[in-house]
Amino acid sequence: MIVNEEFLSKLRRAFNLNLYEVKLWTALLSRGISTAGELSDIADVPRSRTYDVLESLERKGFVIVKPEKPIKYMAISPGEVLARVKNRLHIIAKERSDRLEKIADSDILKELEMLFKQGIEPMQPTDFSGALKGRHNLYDHLAMLCKEAEKSIHIMTTEEGIIRKIRTIKPLLEKAKARGVEILIAAPITTKTKEIIDKLTGIAEVRNIKDVKARFCIVDRKQLMFMLIDDKEVHPTYDIGLWVNTPFFAGAISTMFDRAWLTGTTEVIQSEVIQPATETNTPNVVLPEEAQNLLD
Numbered sequence: 001m002i003v004n005e006e007f008l009s010k011l012r013r014a015f016n017l018n019l020y021e022v023k024l025w026t027a028l029l030s031r032g033i034s035t036a037g038e039l040s041d042i043a044d045v046p047r048s049r050t051y052d053v054l055e056s057l058e059r060k061g062f063v064i065v066k067p068e069k070p071i072k073y074m075a076i077s078p079g080e081v082l083a084r085v086k087n088r089l090h091i092i093a094k095e096r097s098d099r100l101e102k103i104a105d106s107d108i109l110k111e112l113e114m115l116f117k118q119g120i121e122p123m124q125p126t127d128f129s130g131a132l133k134g135r136h137n138l139y140d141h142l143a144m145l146c147k148e149a150e151k152s153i154h155i156m157t158t159e160e161g162i163i164r165k166i167r168t169i170k171p172l173l174e175k176a177k178a179r180g181v182e183i184l185i186a187a188p189i190t191t192k193t194k195e196i197i198d199k200l201t202g203i204a205e206v207r208n209i210k211d212v213k214a215r216f217c218i219v220d221r222k223q224l225m226f227m228l229i230d231d232k233e234v235h236p237t238y239d240i241g242l243w244v245n246t247p248f249f250a251g252a253i254s255t256m257f258d259r260a261w262l263t264g265t266t267e268v269i270q271s272e273v274i275q276p277a278t279e280t281n282t283p284n285v286v287l288p289e290e291a292q293n294l295l296d
Helices: 005-015 021-029 036-043 045-061 078-104 107-121 135-149 159-178 194-200 246-260 290-295
Strands: 033-035 063-066 072-075 131-135 151-154 180-188 205-207 216-219 223-227 238-246
Touching: 005 021, 021 033, 021 036, 021 045, 021 072, 033 036, 036 045, 045 063, 072 238, 078 107, 131 135, 135 159, 135 216, 135 223, 135 238, 151 159, 151 246, 159 180, 159 194, 216 246, 223 246, 238 246
Parallel strands: 151 180, 180 205
Antiparallel strands: 033 072, 063 072, 131 238, 151 216, 216 223, 223 238
16 A cells, blocks of 8 residues: 555654554555454554554554454544544643642642742852743743733834734733733834734734844843844744843843834834745854853
């Protein structure tokens, strides 16, 4: 049986199966009912591995074993398999969530907090910094900063950046606003972003800042996270940012932000045509040795 490799790869990612499992499953789907030997030949899976892989598929709810001699395996409709996998994921997620909830109300969290607070005492100011690689990690850290904000969140970002941020951290910005946090965002208000920016009405004030292009976030004029590369020129996997917790430097950038903010407008401008960055055209960024060590 010849099955497109790309199709098999999609199935592996979607159903969390290994290569042998997805090969035997698709082989069985094409046959309906079959023996392990037949499936081994069809799927090109070593016979010595076929039985344990089919047993794994049975445990996961992908096949049914018919107690005959020789033992045969029967396929289950893909729709039913999908429903079973979704249900199992819900159960696993619920169990993990319940375990985490129990930790939140237990002495374990208190002990961890104690370790964290005791560990901070002897730390040097230079320890309150870090390098972050990958847009997923950048947004995780940005979310944490928004949760910690007490007075202000000032963001400067790009046309694509404002769209990503509204989709990712809007609920956190809403909660911050409810706590009385001032939220100012300097970003292009364009024909492309106007509609999604309108969703921030009552949450944050957004202005166009002409002739200034940057990607950073300042929280409480103390913590600063800034990205090193234009997001038009870097693949999300290789996006890089630095975070520092220093009122001295963050305060200076805040002052510059305040001055630029006064020049901002709410005028809608024409959207830019952006070519998405690929892994092959990502620029080579040379970091200081200390920052590079954090990424390695």
